[in-house]
Amino acid sequence: MMDMSNPAVASAAAPRAVAAGPTKIGIDNLEFFYGKNRALHGVTFDIPSGAITAIIGPSGCGKSTLLRTINRIFELYPEQRATGAIMLDGRNVLDRNYNLSDLRSRVGMVFQKPTPFALSIFDNIAFPLKHYERLTRAEAHERVETSLRQAALWDEVKDKLNVSALSLSGGQQQRLCIARTLAVQPEIVLLDEPTSALDPISTAKIEELLLEQCENFTFVIVTHNLQQAARLAHRTAFMLNGELVEVGDRERMFVNPRDSRTRDYVTGRFG
Amino acid sequence: MNPIVRNRQIVNGIVLVTATAATLFSLFWLVWILWTTVSQGAAAFAPSLFTKMTPPPGETGGLLNAFFGSAVMILLAVVIGTPIGVMAGTYLAEFSRGSRVAGVIRFINDILLSAPSIVIGLFVYELVVRQVGHFSGYAGGLALAIILLPVVVRTSDEALRLVPNQVREAALALGLPRWKVTTKVVYRAGSTAIITGILLAVARISGETAPLLFTALNNQYWTANLATPMANVPVVIFQYAMSPYDSWHALAWAGALVVTAFVLTLSIVVRLFFRQRTPR
Amino acid sequence: MPAVDIETAAAVAGDRGTGAPTLRRRPVAGASTPPGDRLFGWLTASAAYFVLILLLGIAVSMAYGGRLAFETFGWQFITGRDWDAVARKFGAFIPIYGTLVSSAIAMLIAIPTSLGIAIFLAEVAPRWLRGPIGIAVELLAAIPSIIYGMWGLFVFAPVMAKYVEPWLNDHLGPLPILGPLFTGPPIGIGMLTAGIILGIMTIPFIASVMRDVFQAVPPTLRESAFALGATPWEVVRKVTLPYTSSAVVGATFLGLGRALGETMAVTFVLGNAHDFSKSLLMPGNSIAAAIANEFTEADSDIYLSSLIALGFVLFVVTFIVLALAKLMLVRIGRNAGTKG
Numbered sequence: 001m002m003d004m005s006n007p008a009v010a011s012a013a014a015p016r017a018v019a020a021g022p023t024k025i026g027i028d029n030l031e032f033f034y035g036k037n038r039a040l041h042g043v044t045f046d047i048p049s050g051a052i053t054a055i056i057g058p059s060g061c062g063k064s065t066l067l068r069t070i071n072r073i074f075e076l077y078p079e080q081r082a083t084g085a086i087m088l089d090g091r092n093v094l095d096r097n098y099n100l101s102d103l104r105s106r107v108g109m110v111f112q113k114p115t116p117f118a119l120s121i122f123d124n125i126a127f128p129l130k131h132y133e134r135l136t137r138a139e140a141h142e143r144v145e146t147s148l149r150q151a152a153l154w155d156e157v158k159d160k161l162n163v164s165a166l167s168l169s170g171g172q173q174q175r176l177c178i179a180r181t182l183a184v185q186p187e188i189v190l191l192d193e194p195t196s197a198l199d200p201i202s203t204a205k206i207e208e209l210l211l212e213q214c215e216n217f218t219f220v221i222v223t224h225n226l227q228q229a230a231r232l233a234h235r236t237a238f239m240l241n242g243e244l245v246e247v248g249d250r251e252r253m254f255v256n257p258r259d260s261r262t263r264d265y266v267t268g269r270f271g
Numbered sequence: 272m273n274p275i276v277r278n279r280q281i282v283n284g285i286v287l288v289t290a291t292a293a294t295l296f297s298l299f300w301l302v303w304i305l306w307t308t309v310s311q312g313a314a315a316f317a318p319s320l321f322t323k324m325t326p327p328p329g330e331t332g333g334l335l336n337a338f339f340g341s342a343v344m345i346l347l348a349v350v351i352g353t354p355i356g357v358m359a360g361t362y363l364a365e366f367s368r369g370s371r372v373a374g375v376i377r378f379i380n381d382i383l384l385s386a387p388s389i390v391i392g393l394f395v396y397e398l399v400v401r402q403v404g405h406f407s408g409y410a411g412g413l414a415l416a417i418i419l420l421p422v423v424v425r426t427s428d429e430a431l432r433l434v435p436n437q438v439r440e441a442a443l444a445l446g447l448p449r450w451k452v453t454t455k456v457v458y459r460a461g462s463t464a465i466i467t468g469i470l471l472a473v474a475r476i477s478g479e480t481a482p483l484l485f486t487a488l489n490n491q492y493w494t495a496n497l498a499t500p501m502a503n504v505p506v507v508i509f510q511y512a513m514s515p516y517d518s519w520h521a522l523a524w525a526g527a528l529v530v531t532a533f534v535l536t537l538s539i540v541v542r543l544f545f546r547q548r549t550p551r
Numbered sequence: 552m553p554a555v556d557i558e559t560a561a562a563v564a565g566d567r568g569t570g571a572p573t574l575r576r577r578p579v580a581g582a583s584t585p586p587g588d589r590l591f592g593w594l595t596a597s598a599a600y601f602v603l604i605l606l607l608g609i610a611v612s613m614a615y616g617g618r619l620a621f622e623t624f625g626w627q628f629i630t631g632r633d634w635d636a637v638a639r640k641f642g643a644f645i646p647i648y649g650t651l652v653s654s655a656i657a658m659l660i661a662i663p664t665s666l667g668i669a670i671f672l673a674e675v676a677p678r679w680l681r682g683p684i685g686i687a688v689e690l691l692a693a694i695p696s697i698i699y700g701m702w703g704l705f706v707f708a709p710v711m712a713k714y715v716e717p718w719l720n721d722h723l724g725p726l727p728i729l730g731p732l733f734t735g736p737p738i739g740i741g742m743l744t745a746g747i748i749l750g751i752m753t754i755p756f757i758a759s760v761m762r763d764v765f766q767a768v769p770p771t772l773r774e775s776a777f778a779l780g781a782t783p784w785e786v787v788r789k790v791t792l793p794y795t796s797s798a799v800v801g802a803t804f805l806g807l808g809r810a811l812g813e814t815m816a817v818t819f820v821l822g823n824a825h826d827f828s829k830s831l832l833m834p835g836n837s838i839a840a841a842i843a844n845e846f847t848e849a850d851s852d853i854y855l856s857s858l859i860a861l862g863f864v865l866f867v868v869t870f871i872v873l874a875l876a877k878l879m880l881v882r883i884g885r886n887a888g889t890k891g
């Protein structure tokens with residue numbers, strides 16, 4: 001692993017101010033259980049709006065678990081449950097009464113492995129879109145184009161919108177999934193290692209698109225790539241063994257971590 | 272060579288040769304039966320098979336009404352059995368994670384899958400024919416549907432369980448309700464396997480005779496009225512083969528050839544193209 | 552890598568935080584409301600429970616349709632040897648006996664053959680041959696049973712009458728104990744012919760399950776035995792069979808369940824006789840064949856009821872056999888049972 005305190009690396013990205021908009025998501029004393037197994041221990045921290053928050057930490061520390069509680073996707077599995085509070089604009093999304101469809105329309109998610117549906121490229125985006133809005137054919141087309149452009153995929157697929165999405169390359173599929181997520185205009189987008197299965201060029205494209213779009217969305221990205229976190233994130237949270245160890249801006253996390261465990265991790269002294 | 276090792280080798284050789292012989296033994300029957308069907312059927316084959324109705328003894332004719340009746344009843348079975356079967360498979364694969372009931376239903380479904388088809392015929396007789404007072408194409412289609420159903424339940428259950436959860440998660444994460452996720456996304460992802468199951472089920476019911484004997488019965492004439500007894504290839508083959516007339520025997524063989532060719536072609540094509548195993 | 556424009560980002564972030572999200576849309580009316588999900592869940596659940604109800608319905612309707620026969624004859628229905636439509640006296644011993652005996656003959660043929668095929672596919676056949684042979688064996692199962700019946704009646708029975716049965720008469724007939732099984736006129740129609748055809752039909756059902764079950768044996772187990780110098784047969788006997796024994800028995804039960812209920816293949820060649828005969832060469836009957844042959848001729852309520860009662864007996868017996876088969880197949884894991 002690279003030494004992130006190396007000034008050369010640190011200065012690779014342009015300097016930036018501490019980007020902390022008002023709190024979008026307030027996570028409070030979150031516990032998560034896989035059956036009897038506890039995977040999160042009292043996680044508490046805030047995610048600012050209109051910024052990129054990165055979650056880092058060694059494998060198995062609970063990063064994915066944390067993301068999966070925010071949009072309650074874990075509820076697909078009856079044996080999994082979460083306690084504590086995740087406040088989204090002042091309401092606890094873990095509340096039973098919180099409308100799931102509403103929650104998920106506000107909190108989109110992109111997974112590690114591309115998950116295109118067995119539909120055409122166009123329908124991959126238009127189908128979820130039509131669930132929310134009544135659109136004419138032309139409007140739908142326009143929205144599809146917009147989101148494909150946002151995801152930097154338009155030029156590559158504009159001539160084959162009716163081709164099966166499964167025929168795209170892995171990197172293209174992932175950008176399609178991002179486009180699909182952006183198309184329904186969520187406020188928050190959760191990304192779980194979105195580039196870990198991709199080549200450097202596709203990765204660069206996706207990073208670019210996150211930076212371009214971060215003014216329109218609140219991004220929460222899990223990544224194993226510390227440079228990526230350093231390049232992208234306004235705020236970074238470090239997790240270890242289901243606990244949140246430290247959270248702060250890039251300067252604090254990569255140059256001057258307060259917790260020795262964070263320092264060990266970002267300097268690569270960790271396993 | 273060490274005599275113990277040699278003896279072991281000899282025993283091994285005998286067993287493996289026997290195993291090979293057992294395989295050849297079963298292939299021998301396959302070839303014999305197919306050869307008989309093809310040669311007898313081809314000898315009796317004529318275009319009039321598809322243009323004329325089933326004849327009285329001694330006269331020439333064809334099996335047009337029987338082919339039509341079979342097609343209609345198979346179609347009816349698919350129309351009735353497929354939606355219920357796919358829905359039941361959906362429940363098992365999508366909505367009953369880890370529940371006991373699902374285990375029981377799978378168990379019962381597997382038994383239904385192997386239940387004697389003549390009992391299904393009796394059941395439909397009791398349920399429909401006796402209540403209505405006469406045999407009918409509807410009753411025949413229903414009996415076939417009951418035979419098709421468990422095959423479809425089984426294959427769609429398995430097909431849907433093969434769809435990775437990531438697909439469901441990705442669709443749910445977009446805020447889509449579960450039913451849309453299932454019908455638009457998960458079905459799509461599992462469609463090949465589900466269709467395979469339906470085609471194999473069709474192959475299975477195409478040759479079924481016993482359940483039609485006292486539901487659709489038979490009809491010497493053309494009818495498109497499902498409320499009346501209906502001719503169908505398997506029962507015609509049965510009656511003609513059991514009859515003392517050579518002309519009827521010939522027609523029975525021709526019908527047998529068509530049915531066998533249809534069923535085997537369907538089975539082979541489905542297997543080659545979709546690479547899935549037959550449930551039975 | 553373009554640097555992020557932090558000022559803009561922060562400014563927009565501030566914007567988003569204060570202003571209400573203006574882009575929020577409501578889902579299309581009704582589209583995402585729980586009722587849709589509830590309805591769909593309810594529909595699929597009903598379809599699944601329908602399978603249970605169906606099996607229950609079959610059992611109940613058979614019992615109900617056969618109640619007249621059971622009430623009239625009691626246990627005599629099972630043990631009685633008279634099946635007399637004119638005298639309206641029905642005892643099903645002959646068909647029940649015929650079902651059991653023809654299935655037993657079928658098992659005698661099918662079990663060793665299937666085991667042989669499974670061993671052949673696991674240890675002898677080169678990899679490229681396994682698929683085609685597997686498909687060929689499964690085709691035996693795809694051939695409609697009525698074709699077996701016709702072939703049996705027109706082709707196989709004459710061969711039995713001409714070559715096999717005279718030989719059995721001459722060579723096995725004189726034996727003590729076994730002899731009576733093989734004496735009788737060589738007419739080709741009868742229990743032995745039916746049993747053999749039934750056996751051929753059953754082979755693919757048993758063989759394909761056994762093949763799958765054998766494939767479920769962890770490769771490391773087999774490999775470690777081979778590494779110790781075991782011959783393929785020793786691997787089968789010491790590793791594969793012990794590991795799969797319950798599933799192998801389950802496979803045979805599955806085949807037995809099929810054989811017991813098979814109708815068309817045996818109806819042609821059994822001869823529909825209602826007289827008891829020890830000889831396997833004499834015409835006999837089976838439950839399924841009796842129903843198939845006589846149902847449309849049944850001219851009295853008690854006759855009809857007796858035939859449905861026969862169906863009930865068949866249903867109960869096959870249910871038990873198939874249930875046992877399933878239970879034994881469950882243990883080896885999901886894959887092994889896919890042939891259910």
Ligand SMILES: Nc1ncnc2c1ncn2[C@@H]1O[C@H](COP(=O)(O)OP(=O)(O)OP(=O)(O)O)[C@@H](O)[C@H]1O
Binds near residue numbers: 060061063064065066
């Ligand atoms: N489905 C599951 N059932 C039981 N335990 C699970 C499950 N998924 C994850 N866990 C456990 O929860 C803990 C956190 O897992 P999680 O997937 O959140 O880690 P992660 O930080 O995302 O790791 P990675 O970087 O490898 O993706 C791990 O100890 C893991 O073993």
Ligand SMILES: [Mg+2]
Binds near residue numbers: 064065
């Ligand atoms: Mg993870």
